[in-house]
Amino acid sequence: ETGVTQTPRHLVMGMTNKKSLKCEQHLGHNAMYWYKQSAKKPLELMFVYNFKEQTENNSVPSRFSPECPNSSHLFLHLHTLQPEDSALYLCASSQTPGTTNNEQFFGPGTRLTVL
Amino acid sequence: AQKITQTQPGMFVQEKEAVTLDCTYDTSDPSYGLFWYKQPSSGEMIFLIYQGSYDQQNATEGRYSLNFQKARKSANLVISASQLGDSAMYFCAMRAYSGAGSYQLTFGKGTKLSVIP
Numbered sequence: 401e402t403g404v405t406q407t408p409r410h411l412v413m414g415m416t417n418k419k420s421l422k423c424e425q426h427l428g429h430n431a432m433y434w435y436k437q438s439a440k441k442p443l444e445l446m447f448v449y450n451f452k453e454q455t456e457n458n459s460v461p462s463r464f465s466p467e468c469p470n471s472s473h474l475f476l477h478l479h480t481l482q483p484e485d486s487a488l489y490l491c492a493s494s495q496t497p498g499t500t501n502n503e504q505f506f507g508p509g510t511r512l513t514v515l
Numbered sequence: 516a517q518k519i520t521q522t523q524p525g526m527f528v529q530e531k532e533a534v535t536l537d538c539t540y541d542t543s544d545p546s547y548g549l550f551w552y553k554q555p556s557s558g559e560m561i562f563l564i565y566q567g568s569y570d571q572q573n574a575t576e577g578r579y580s581l582n583f584q585k586a587r588k589s590a591n592l593v594i595s596a597s598q599l600g601d602s603a604m605y606f607c608a609m610r611a612y613s614g615a616g617s618y619q620l621t622f623g624k625g626t627k628l629s630v631i632p
Contacts, residue, residue, distance in 0.1 A: 442519070443606070443622040456619070488558055501548045501567055502610070504620060506560035 402426055404507035406491050412513045413481065421476040421510045423491030430496050432474040433504065434466060437488040449474060450496060481514045517542045517611050519623035526628050528597045535582070536592040536626045538607030547611035549590040551581065554604040566590060602630045
C-alpha cells in the first residue's frame with residue numbers, strides 16, 4: 401500500500417449505530433488530520449494529531465471521537481450520528497503541521513450516509 | 516481569520532485550450548502558503564501546486580502554473596493544454612498561522628471544471 405488509505409470507502413449507518421472509520425498513512429509523516437466535506441460547503445477541518453497528540457479540535461460534536469494510536473493510524477469513532485452528518489470524510493497526513501509549506505496528502509475518503 | 520474565495524462554481528473549457536481558475540485570499544499573517552488541489556469524482560484530493568508568500572517567482576508544475584499577485588491577494592491556477600482527465604473539482608487552499616502554535620489549511624468552496632472534447 402502507498403500513500404494514504406481509508407476504510408471503508410462507503411458506509412451507511414442508522415442513528416443508533418456505532419461505527420469507526422480507519423485511516424492509515426504509509427508516508428512516514430507525523431501529522432494526521434480528519435476533514436468533513438459536505439455538499440456545497442468548503443472542507444471543514446475536524447481534528448489534527450501531531451506525533452499522536454491531538455493539537456486541534458474545531459468544535460466538533462462529541463458524537464465524533466478520534467483516536468490516534470500511532471503516527472501511521474488514525475480512527476474516527478462514530479456514535480448516535482444525525483442525518484446532517486452525512487458527508488465525505490477525508491483523512492490527510494503531512495510531515496508536521498507547524499510550517500506553512502507542508503503539503504497534505506489525502507486519502508480517498510469515506511462516503512458516510514446516516515439514515 | 517483566514518478566508519479563501521473561489522467565485523467560479525463551474526467552468527467549461529475546450530480540450531487543448533488553457534483555462535484560469537480564480538482564487539482570492541485574505542489573511543493578516545505575512546507568512547502563508549497557497550495550495551491547489553484537484554478532486555476527481557473518486558473523492559481523493561490530489562495536490563497540484565504550491566506557492567509560498569515569500570516566493571519571488573510564480574510556481575509551475577508541468578501544465579499547471581500559479582499566477583500569484585500578492586498585492587491583489589490572488590492566486591489563480593492556470594491549466595494549459597486541457598485534457599479530458601482534467602475534469603474535476605479544483606480547490607484553492609491557504610495555510611497560515613491560526614494562533615497557539617497552530618497552522619491551519621483553509622479551503623475555498625471549489626470550482627468544477629468540465630473539459631469538452
